[in-house]
Amino acid sequence: MQVKNLSKAYGVQSIFSQLSFTLQEGEKVGLIGPNGTGKSTLLKCITGEEMSDAGEIIVNGNTSIGFVAQQNSWQNNSLFEELLLGFEEIVADRKTLGELEQRMARSEGQPLAALMQQYAQVTERYERAGGYACEAMVKRVAKGLGFTDREFEQTVDTMSGGQKTRAALAKVLLMQPDILLLDEPTNHLDIHAVEWLEEYLSQYPKTVFLVSHDRYFLDKTVTRILELDAGRITSFHENYQGYLRRKAEFAESYRRAYQKQEQVIAKTEEFIRRYKAGVKSKQARGRETILSRMERLEKPPEQKTMRPMTLAPVPECGFYVLEVSKLAHRYGSKRLFSDLNFIITNGEKVALIGDNGTGKSTILKNLIGEILPEEGTAKFGPRVKVGYFSQGHETLDERKTVLEEIIYSFDKRKEEARSLLAAFLFRGDEVEKKIRDLSGGEKSRIALLKLLLQGANFLVLDEPTNHLDIPSKEVVEDYLSDFPGTILVVSHDRYFLDKVANRVLELDGGQIFDFMGNYSYYRFKKKESSTEISLPKGPSKESYRTPNPLKEQERSLKKMVRQIEAIEAQLEELEAEKEALGQKMSNPEVFAGGNEIKDLIQAYHDVEETMNRCYAQWEAWSLEKEELERNLLEQTEGS
Known part of the structure; x- marks a missing residue:
């Protein structure tokens, strides 16, 4: 697919202008940029949901494009x-x-x-x-x-x-189009589902073009980044980490080039000023001509990072911040969790993670008293002051402007309020916008700023990075990383958790599992525990051997081949059993007893269900076998 000189405006406001880029067959490309730069609009122009003002999108004749439509008709299915x-x-x-x-x-x-x-x-x-x-x-x-x-x-x-969004995503994935367009595909997915999608897309044999603010996801899925900012698009043939390195190198090179040019301009202007009317006037006029023809570099943009400042003093508290004992809760007949016990101490930054629907947000609401638990207690330590961030932004006054919200909530002078808001990326006329007119991400930013200005020493945060673009996430991460108090946060943003959390509580099966470390450490320990093998009892030579990664890979591959052969044999047996049942069902004499047909049909369905499960397992193991073979080949070539 080729995009040539594409432009789009809403009224007098230009969204982007003269955008050009190409998607190659099989490429995995991530489109990033601050909120409001036109990423989703660009996707809609490609799918035909919106018309561009100028330019063209060229797609080869038989190329199929799949995307999640904003409106879906579900036909009562x-x-x-x-x-x-x-x-x-x-x-x-x-x-x-x-x-x-x-x-x-x-x-x-x-x-x-x-x-x-x-x-x-x-x-x-x-x-x-x-x-x-x-x-x-x-x-x-x-x-x-x-x-x-x-x-x-x-x-x-x-x-x-959220379920409908996931259903629409599943439909598009099952279409297996030549070009897969995805706009924030990790929204409404829990961490396990995001990890599954990462693996699926990394194995997807066709072209993927996606918009995402999930940096961990971008690292795992794409091999090229397109950055859309200030109406221009820049290409980086890297994943997200590589993009960050390249962009930092480019920014530093550009800054040095700009400074050098400014020095040359200053010296030239000084020469012209001193000698314009003297004996060197001819030289001065020549340099004046050179200066007028010089292609000036634009001043490097202001770095959109936080300003180092203390937002509000954080009061001291005791060692024990929170003690949860025998906490239990249910909704109707569904028990979410029971007998939860954990302690959070001063200075800890704790991530509470788990699948959707396991009760993470309910636990936070139990702690702050918004919902009473069915059983158990949650006790705060002495001098603990709690600050709570919810996804509903209930603390904001929709009638006020952004600037008024800070001035009147915290008795701040106008200049001080502007400075605080600038630290959270509200600049210029943006501070005069009404709260009711803000996007979800903008509301999250000002709600988080208000929370940090309250002077709480224990922050309880429910999905604080939802709706935030990458620059906003970086600001929030920096403040929370430096926060001198204690944090308990629910989040699906693994990059954020790696930067902020130093402890992970996993809610699984209604129980809490405790890991001391950030998200990457938690993943390492989970993977380690899932691949542990039993060692022989008592000393043996095998017990003391140094592990050989190559031989471990070979053993794993042989084991996987045996498993695949076994399930293929099972599928052959099931095929034979199904065929035998089919022959019985085609014989009218079998049904002389009356109800026997129902038993046969049920047996036939049971065999079909078992076959479906076996096919799914066979497919998963086959993918794992391919991965093992690929890793083994890479290790063999590298040795």
Whole structure:
């Protein structure tokens, strides 16, 4: 795909102008930039949801483009039915099989025999079309994005907004288009789902073009960064970390070049001033001509980082900040967690993580008293002053301007309020905007600034980086990293957690698991525990051998090959069993007993379900085998 000289404006406000870039086949490209620079607008121009004012987008004739539409029609289908809609023949045969099963259950004699023959024909066609493998793929993608078996049968129309967004993402992934366009795909995903999506996209054989503020995600998925800022686009053939290095190097080189040019200009102007009317006037006029023709470098932009300042004094408190004992909570019949026990001490910065729906935000609300726990207690230590950040921004007065919100909330002078707001990237006329007119990210920024100005020594934060662009996240990270008090934060932003947290509490299965370290350390310990192998009891030569990574890889590969061979053998047995059941179902004599057909159909379905699970496991193991083979080849070539 080629974008040439693309321009877009809303009224008199130019969003971007003369943008040009190319997406190569198989490239993974991340589009980044501050909020409001036109990233989502650019994607909409590519998909045709919006029209550009000038320029063109050239796509090869048969190239398919997949994207998550803003409006989706769900047709009153279950999630599983909705995700199968892209496979028309398979869906039609699946529906026919269901109808035939119902008719067979009500028939007998010759009509039943005819139905059985038709059922066998449709089943054979369904298998040839890859129906069972398709169902397995649908379930793998849906489960990867966090859906449960129970949710497969839930009508999509009855789902929450976040679930619908995940369903729409699953549909696009299952389309497997030539160009996959994704706008903030990690929104509404928990950490496990984001990690699954990272792996999926890194293995995706076609082109990916995505907008994201998730720096960890960008590092894992893309090999090229396009930065859109001030209406211009710049390309970096790196992942996010490489982009940061390259940009810092470029900024430093440009700064030195600008300073050198300014020195030359100053010296030249001084020469012209001194000798314009003297004996060297001819030389002075020559230098004046050179100066007028010189291509001036623009002044480097102001670095959008925080200003070092103390926002508010943080009062001292005792060693124990929070003690949680036997905490339990449920919603209706669903128990979220029970018998939770943990202590947070002064100076700790604790991340509370876990899958969506496990009760993380509920725990925070239990702690601050917004929701009473079903059981247990949460006790704050002496002199602890709590500051709470919620996703609803309830502390903001929608009628005030940004500047008024700080002046009147904290009795600040206008100049001081402007300085504080500038530290959180509110500059110039932006401080005169009404709170009600701010974007979600802007509201988060001012709510966080207000929280830090309260002088609390224990910050309880629920998803503080949601809706923030990367420059805003960096400001918040810097302040929270330097915060002298204690923090308990719920967040799915792993980059943020790595910079801020020094302890991780994982909520899993209604229980708390404690890890002393940042998010990367937590991941290391989790991976270590999942790959632990039992050592033989008592001393042996094997116990004392130095591990050989190459041999470990070879052993893992051999084990994976054996597992794949075993599941392939199991699939052959299941195929034979299914065929035998199909033959029985095609024999009218089998149904002389009356209800026997129902048992046969149920048995047939059970075999199909087992096959679906086996196909999904086979696919996962095959991908893992490919990864092991690739790693082994790299190690062999490198040795």
